[in-house]
Amino acid sequence: DAGVIQSPRHEVTEMGQEVTLRCKPISGHNSLFWYRQTMMRGLELLIYFNNNVPIDDSGMPEDRFSAKMPNASFSTLKIQPSEPRDSAVYFCASSYGPINQPQHFGDGTRLSIL
């Protein structure tokens, strides 16, 4: 069974550029989560979707961040314009059911903004 697939695995770009991270959840899962992991702040939930609908985006740090889930098998997290403080590892996770169910994480995208 394929797990959660994220792309790219690594992204290095200059400040001010648009960054798009991609996620394919596990087939059959109906909840999808985007997290950010840094040394200082640990693992933070940015946004989660249930049945392709955003349920809670209170963790999205600024208007520069946006997320979409056009269908059950694909989601994007976009940062425009990017800043050096956005450098982190971004994880996507999916689960079957509401948020208090086991989540399956992808291997993340390591983002570096120069």
Next chain:
Amino acid sequence: GENVEQHPSTLSVQEGDSAVIKCTYSDSASNYFPWYKQELGKGPQLIIDIRSNVGEKKDQRIAVTLNKTAKHFSLHITETQPEDSAVYFCAASGNRDDKIIFGKGTRLHILP
């Protein structure tokens, strides 16, 4: 909102000994407590979880205990092995649409 504290931040144990990681939470309504293991370059992987209607749960060498009165829960790993070296995260969540809040993690080193 929920706040999860995790201790210690780093733990070193001799291979074969036991390791214990402790977490406390603030929201008495929380009722789901998962534990995740994260290896270098990988995403967190669920290793065990417990719900508030259970006080203890075991899976081979791993066990989790929950004390709802004191609002703390712990992960116990017995007979530790080199492959147990990783970062472990506890988390807590309440009702169906409540966020899962993660602790800051414990880096576990298994010494040969």
